[in-house]
Amino acid sequence: MMTGDAVNRVLAAYQAIADEARARREQFEKSPLPKIHIGMATCGIASGALETQAAFEAALADRGIEALIHTVGCVGHCYAEPVVIIDHPDSGFPPIFYPEVTPGKAKMLVKLFLEEGDPRFEHVMGATVENEMIPSVMEFARFNREKRVIMERCGRIDPDQIHEYIAEGGYGALTTALCRKPETVIDEIEAAGLRGRGGAGFPTARKWRAARAASGSDKMIVCNADEGDPGAYMDRTLLESNPHQVIEGMIIAALAVGAARGLFYVRAEYPLAVRILTTAVEQARELGFLGTDILGSGLDFDIDLFQGSGAFVCGEETALIRSVEGYRGMPRHRPPYPVEQGIDGRPTVINNVKTLATIPPIVEKGADWFRAIGTAGSPGTAVFSVVGNVTHPGLVEIPMGVTLRDLIFDICGGIPDKKRFKAVQIGGPSGGCLSADFLDTPVDFDALTRAGAMMGSGGMVVMDEDVCMVDVSRYFLDFTQKESCGKCTFCRIGTRHLLDILRRLTRGEGREGDLEQLETLSRAVKQGSLCGLGKTAPNPVLTSLAYFRDEYEAHFKEGRCPSCACRALTAFFIDLDKCARGCDACVGCCPVEAVFTTSNRKKGIDQQLCVKCGECVVACPPDYDAVEKVSPAALVPIIERPPEKNKAES
Amino acid sequence: MEHSLTAEDQAHLEILQTQIKSSPKGRGQLIPLLQMAQKALGYLPDDALSLVADHLSVTRSEVYGVASFYNQFRFNPPGKNPVKVCMGTACHVRGGEIILENFERKLEIREGETTEDREFSIERVACVGCCALAPVALMGEILHGHMAPSKVEGLVLQVRLEKEKAQREAAK
Ligand SMILES: Cc1cc2nc3c(=O)[nH]c(=O)nc-3n(C[C@H](O)[C@H](O)[C@H](O)COP(=O)(O)O)c2cc1C
Ligand code: SF4
Ligand code: SF4
Ligand code: FES
Ligand code: FES
Numbered sequence: 001m002m003t004g005d006a007v008n009r010v011l012a013a014y015q016a017i018a019d020e021a022r023a024r025r026e027q028f029e030k031s032p033l034p035k036i037h038i039g040m041a042t043c044g045i046a047s048g049a050l051e052t053q054a055a056f057e058a059a060l061a062d063r064g065i066e067a068l069i070h071t072v073g074c075v076g077h078c079y080a081e082p083v084v085i086i087d088h089p090d091s092g093f094p095p096i097f098y099p100e101v102t103p104g105k106a107k108m109l110v111k112l113f114l115e116e117g118d119p120r121f122e123h124v125m126g127a128t129v130e131n132e133m134i135p136s137v138m139e140f141a142r143f144n145r146e147k148r149v150i151m152e153r154c155g156r157i158d159p160d161q162i163h164e165y166i167a168e169g170g171y172g173a174l175t176t177a178l179c180r181k182p183e184t185v186i187d188e189i190e191a192a193g194l195r196g197r198g199g200a201g202f203p204t205a206r207k208w209r210a211a212r213a214a215s216g217s218d219k220m221i222v223c224n225a226d227e228g229d230p231g232a233y234m235d236r237t238l239l240e241s242n243p244h245q246v247i248e249g250m251i252i253a254a255l256a257v258g259a260a261r262g263l264f265y266v267r268a269e270y271p272l273a274v275r276i277l278t279t280a281v282e283q284a285r286e287l288g289f290l291g292t293d294i295l296g297s298g299l300d301f302d303i304d305l306f307q308g309s310g311a312f313v314c315g316e317e318t319a320l321i322r323s324v325e326g327y328r329g330m331p332r333h334r335p336p337y338p339v340e341q342g343i344d345g346r347p348t349v350i351n352n353v354k355t356l357a358t359i360p361p362i363v364e365k366g367a368d369w370f371r372a373i374g375t376a377g378s379p380g381t382a383v384f385s386v387v388g389n390v391t392h393p394g395l396v397e398i399p400m401g402v403t404l405r406d407l408i409f410d411i412c413g414g415i416p417d418k419k420r421f422k423a424v425q426i427g428g429p430s431g432g433c434l435s436a437d438f439l440d441t442p443v444d445f446d447a448l449t450r451a452g453a454m455m456g457s458g459g460m461v462v463m464d465e466d467v468c469m470v471d472v473s474r475y476f477l478d479f480t481q482k483e484s485c486g487k488c489t490f491c492r493i494g495t496r497h498l499l500d501i502l503r504r505l506t507r508g509e510g511r512e513g514d515l516e517q518l519e520t521l522s523r524a525v526k527q528g529s530l531c532g533l534g535k536t537a538p539n540p541v542l543t544s545l546a547y548f549r550d551e552y553e554a555h556f557k558e559g560r561c562p563s564c565a566c567r568a569l570t571a572f573f574i575d576l577d578k579c580a581r582g583c584d585a586c587v588g589c590c591p592v593e594a595v596f597t598t599s600n601r602k603k604g605i606d607q608q609l610c611v612k613c614g615e616c617v618v619a620c621p622p623d624y625d626a627v628e629k630v631s632p633a634a635l636v637p638i639i640e641r642p643p644e645k646n647k648a649e650s
Numbered sequence: 651m652e653h654s655l656t657a658e659d660q661a662h663l664e665i666l667q668t669q670i671k672s673s674p675k676g677r678g679q680l681i682p683l684l685q686m687a688q689k690a691l692g693y694l695p696d697d698a699l700s701l702v703a704d705h706l707s708v709t710r711s712e713v714y715g716v717a718s719f720y721n722q723f724r725f726n727p728p729g730k731n732p733v734k735v736c737m738g739t740a741c742h743v744r745g746g747e748i749i750l751e752n753f754e755r756k757l758e759i760r761e762g763e764t765t766e767d768r769e770f771s772i773e774r775v776a777c778v779g780c781c782a783l784a785p786v787a788l789m790g791e792i793l794h795g796h797m798a799p800s801k802v803e804g805l806v807l808q809v810r811l812e813k814e815k816a817q818r819e820a821a822k
């Protein structure tokens with residue numbers, strides 16, 4: 001607890017910084033010039049946002065129009081990338097959200113909207129605010145069903161400009177926390193009922209309290225941004241879009257537990273996140289939020305970056321610690337827990353990115369506000385990356401307790417191409433596949449665990465009828481088997497055996513007793529493994545066996561893949577009744593030249609050559625839709641190559 | 651596979667040596683130093699492992715033991731155009747494996763290998779964070795979303811054509 005003097009000093013220091021930041025922001029906002037906000041997180045860049053930006057710049061220069069280009073992070077609507085919001089006050093229109101802005105569209109918008117004042121309604125998704133002229137995007141479920149706590153500022157501010165975060169109240173919670181007793185801060189987090197967003201849902205306050213009580217002066221806070229789930233990218237996007245909220249959360253954590261050093265453990269595969277985070281830490285240091293005597297409070301705290309080298313198991317906290325220490329990242333027994341003995345023996349608090357990002361809003365708005373969001377057992381929001389066979393993939397932040405059905409069908413637009421929903425995989429390699437029967441399960445820590453999945457860190461993969469559950473299990477086991485650190489025999493050898501059986505099944509070579517063995521072995525691996533990787537690796541197998549047993553049986557008994565996805569069990573052929581004579585669309589697309597012309601100028605597929613890539617299915621014009629799949633492969637009608645073609649072959 | 655160091659590698663190795671010398675010592679530096687070495691050379695040849703080992707006064711086999719544990723480190727040189735195919739869940743569900751196979755077939759190497767002319771290499775990576783664009787592949791630093799076998803062919807062809815063009819211009 002600081003003296004009254006110190007409190008006044010801190011408040012004054014913050015006030016000065018905030019005033020300047022707000023003035024800068026206001027200058028930008030009040031400018032009469034048009035503003036072009038472009039989403040520049042990884043998926044924006046991958047969709048061509050840099051080219052879009054260049055096109056805007058060139059077109060503006062060409063036409064001699066002045067406008068402000070403002071690069072922002074991810075708005076979460078990754079399906080619509082490159083996303084651009086144009087605010088053109090002179091036109092009389094509100095700010096407008098444009099999806100899929102290609103360089104061509106950018107040029108067109110500069111000419112027609114910025115110059116001539118026509119917003120081109122056919123390209124508009126909606127206005128970003130309520131108004132009389134253009135329907136607002138808030139009319140879509142994808143927008144209005146969200147509740148943003150963690151991602152509130154993502155896609156609105158430039159992550160490279162600390163003043164934009166501060167102008168929105170950023171680092172205000174830190175100032176509040178500095179003026180309180182550390183215990184009071186922990187009490188607030190406890191009252192809020194915050195549970196860790198890294199997977200297990202461990203109460204954050206309990207972890208902090210233990211670390212506060214631990215002896216040892218050189219305590220550490222680690223932000224776990226290893227994000228090992230191969231199919232999830234919430235943490236990375238948050239760091240790319242609003243790093244300061246995470247940094248602020250970490251500083252608050254540090255003063256609550258009495259730590260002097262912090263560490264971001266970020267995957268090296270995330271170069272943009274590393275770059276943005278490095279800049280953010282420097283800017284926070286320059287303004288006195290980090291370093292010695294933070295805002296004149298007398299407290300010291302600073303942050304380093306460690307780049308994780310891509311081992312899934314290093315997301316586990318004891319393995320993470322080993323890797324920071326310079327060893328192979330192998331988990332160890334707990335206790336001692338990291339809060340007692342962590343990096344180099346120091347008491348260490350390890351929290352997920354989203355957990356830390358939730359701290360500033362709680363400190364700012366209070367425990368009651370937080371409790372009012374979500375469910376009693378899981379207060380607050382959850383951020384999911386909803387991907388796979390879903391119409392509007394991207395990042396979604398919802399209050400805990402929303403059902404899977406609402407999330408997948410209402411908010412994310414359901415399954416594209418009129419396909420049927422089959423399963424949703426939650427929690428990555430540690431989680432489970434849930435069938436349609438579970439769609440009314442609310443999303444919260446306890447309900448998902450009861451259903452056999454788990455919250456995990458926020459990965460959600462939606463699968464349609466064309467996805468084979470046996471193959472998905474094989475995929476996950478392939479991953480966990482490779483990533484097992486090898487310390488426990490059950491995890492090392494057990495996952496190998498599981499994988500062997502699953503591989504056999506996907507090739508139609510299943511043996512008597514395989515399914516039973518999958519079950520017994522799964523249980524054994526769960527029991528005989530030390531860390532969460534081994535303990536949860538069999539979950540995808542166990543859940544899919546429980547909910548999709550018929551698929552396993554079809555593979556095993558009939559050598560048939562009901563989804564025609566396992567390639568060893570599937571064949572492609574062209575339905576001669578549907579094939580349009582003389583359309584060559586499938587011929588050119590085949591990477592192995594397996595498509596040939598039959599004697600009556602229709603097309604056939606050489607089963608010897610076909611690698612079952614499915615390209616011809618896509619290439620065949622929808623009017624004909626002549627390429628079919630069949631499983632087992634032996635059912636395929638054989639169409640011989642005409643003799644002259646055979647000759648050319650040999 | 652044994653790879654001899656190119657003149658370029660040698661030059662990089664020398665720069666690396668000075669960089670390492672001015673770095674702090676201590677076991678915790680091991681992984682950051684390995685990352686520094688890989689950044690300089692693109693991979694970790696034996697000489698680089700030795701430099702790190704000497705600096706930290708640990709054995710080379712200890713350094714190798716740690717390096718080989720992590721997916722990030724590679725022990726053979728990458729191609730000038732390293733291809734990385736995403737094998738994350740979203741990409742798997744949307745046919746990432748087929749994309750990988752197409753690269754393998756087109757370049758006549760397997761995942762983890764480099765073409766003889768050191769032009770291409772293929773690697774699998776887990777989720778690069780644009781699952782909404784699945785399936786995804788990287789060629790060099792550039793991300794390509796919504797991949798399809800025909801796009802694989804196009805990308806490889808493009809690199810080869812550009813190289814030929816450069817060679818023709820150089821010959822002029
Ligand atoms: C195999 C394995 C991988 C994990 N990967 C991550 C990860 O990528 N990110 C993360 O925050 N936590 C991960 N965890 C959980 C961490 O061990 C730890 O519980 C978490 O970082 C604590 O943060 P929280 O209390 O804020 O949730 C993983 C655990 C296991 C067993
Ligand atoms: S369960 Fe697997 S990953 Fe975890 S410590 Fe044991 S062998 Fe290593
Ligand atoms: S599935 Fe692929 S390999 Fe087989 S015929 Fe069609 S395009 Fe060719
Ligand atoms: S990264 Fe751009 S909207 Fe998601
Ligand atoms: S799974 Fe491929 S980008 Fe995420």
